[in-house]
Amino acid sequence: MIVRIATEGQFHLPDEDAARLNELDNQTVEAVEAGDEDRFAQLFEEMLELVRRDGTALGDDELEESDVILPPPDTTLEEAAHDFTGEGLIPD
Amino acid sequence: MAGMGGRMSVVIKSKINKLLDKAEDPSETIEYSYQKQMELLQNVKKGIADVVTSKKRLQMQQSKLQQQVVKLDTQARQALSQNREDLARTALERKQFAQTELQSLDQQVAELETQQAQLIDKEQKLRSKLEQFRTKKEVIKAQYSAAEAQVKISEAATGVGEEMADVGLAMQRAQDKTENMRARAGAMEELEAAGAFDDSLALGSGGDDIDRQLHELTSQSAVDDDLAKMKAELGQGSGPAPGELEPGAPESAPSEERPA
Numbered sequence: 001m002i003v004r005i006a007t008e009g010q011f012h013l014p015d016e017d018a019a020r021l022n023e024l025d026n027q028t029v030e031a032v033e034a035g036d037e038d039r040f041a042q043l044f045e046e047m048l049e050l051v052r053r054d055g056t057a058l059g060d061d062e063l064e065e066s067d068v069i070l071p072p073p074d075t076t077l078e079e080a081a082h083d084f085t086g087e088g089l090i091p092d
Numbered sequence: 093m094a095g096m097g098g099r100m101s102v103v104i105k106s107k108i109n110k111l112l113d114k115a116e117d118p119s120e121t122i123e124y125s126y127q128k129q130m131e132l133l134q135n136v137k138k139g140i141a142d143v144v145t146s147k148k149r150l151q152m153q154q155s156k157l158q159q160q161v162v163k164l165d166t167q168a169r170q171a172l173s174q175n176r177e178d179l180a181r182t183a184l185e186r187k188q189f190a191q192t193e194l195q196s197l198d199q200q201v202a203e204l205e206t207q208q209a210q211l212i213d214k215e216q217k218l219r220s221k222l223e224q225f226r227t228k229k230e231v232i233k234a235q236y237s238a239a240e241a242q243v244k245i246s247e248a249a250t251g252v253g254e255e256m257a258d259v260g261l262a263m264q265r266a267q268d269k270t271e272n273m274r275a276r277a278g279a280m281e282e283l284e285a286a287g288a289f290d291d292s293l294a295l296g297s298g299g300d301d302i303d304r305q306l307h308e309l310t311s312q313s314a315v316d317d318d319l320a321k322m323k324a325e326l327g328q329g330s331g332p333a334p335g336e337l338e339p340g341a342p343e344s345a346p347s348e349e350r351p352a
Contacts, residue, residue, distance in 0.1 A: 004108075004254070004258065006104060006258055006261055007214070007261055007265060009217070021101075025099065026099065029099045060217060060220035060221055060224060061228075063221060063224060063228065063247075063248040063249075063251035064251045065250040068101045068105070070104065071100065072261065072262075072265060074265070080100070083104070084099060084100050084103050
């Protein structure tokens with residue numbers, strides 16, 4: 001699985017991590033909806049750490065589309081609230 | 093909400109995809125938008141230059157504030173040695189305020205440094221990926237049938253397109269940040285011009301508007317601590333004053349009228 005951390009880079013991540021990543025993703029969105037800044041920061045950081053720790057960075061010669069893209073590491077709760085809840089949700 | 097499945101990453105992916113040019117054949121976009129690629133790389137370079145400019149401006153403010161802190165500290169000592177605790181307090185309040193501003197500036201400069209390094213890194217990565225794409229395309233064309241080659245080139249092009257979109261996003265964020273900082277830096281310069289960090293601690297300027305604001309802004313307890321420390325150093329603690337001034341104290345220091 002290829003994961004991009006937006007504005008940072010792409011990583012090969014073992015498929016076993018997909019479920020955990022998904023779980024963290026959903027919990028993060030819940031924290032955003034609850035407006036819980038500390039929990040958001042903690043969960044989001046955990047997500048980024050998972051990718052950085054378990055993942056290996058893609059080389060410059062690997063021209064691959066990402067399966068998953070995470071928001072930029074410096075995303076604030078305010079931005080996340082705008083993007084991931086209510087009106088900010090981009091319909092697919 | 094159960095069943096939504098990785099909502100955040102889904103949303104951010106559509107956001108990135110929105111930044112990508114939607115073309116029937118992504119390889120065409122990459123191939124024929126050479127001008128666009130150069131524009132993007134040029135923009136990143138400009139973005140880096142902007143970040144550096146903002147950083148320099150903040151660093152200038154930093155050194156000005158550092159000078160102010162030293163100056164205000166000296167002024168507080170002078171005022172105290174002349175038994176003008178009111179003036180010493182005002183100077184220390186200003187010093188506290190300047191120190192708080194300094195801390196925030198340190199943080200902003202560090203942030204800009206990270207941003208600068210990140211943009212330089214992204215620019216290089218994008219250049220390298222574009223180069224790789226050109227090479228790879230020729231290899232694929234030579235190795236596969238036309239139909240297969242088209243699919244493979246499209247895939248590679250999508251990867252490069254995503255990288256371009258990501259660089260665009262990084263740029264956008266860097267610009268937003270530097271704009272914010274510029275606005276704050278501008279506000280600080282205005283404050284400075286208004287006299288908040290005025291050089292001279294003019295005698296008798298006790299109760300103007302700025303001082304009132306400073307009273308609100310600064311931490312009184314920190315000022316009290318500073319004041320107590322300074323008094324102790326100057327031998328003006330709550331205990332009996334030794335009536336002796338530090339060497340180098342201003343000649344104009346009032347003679348101590350205490351009984352010997």
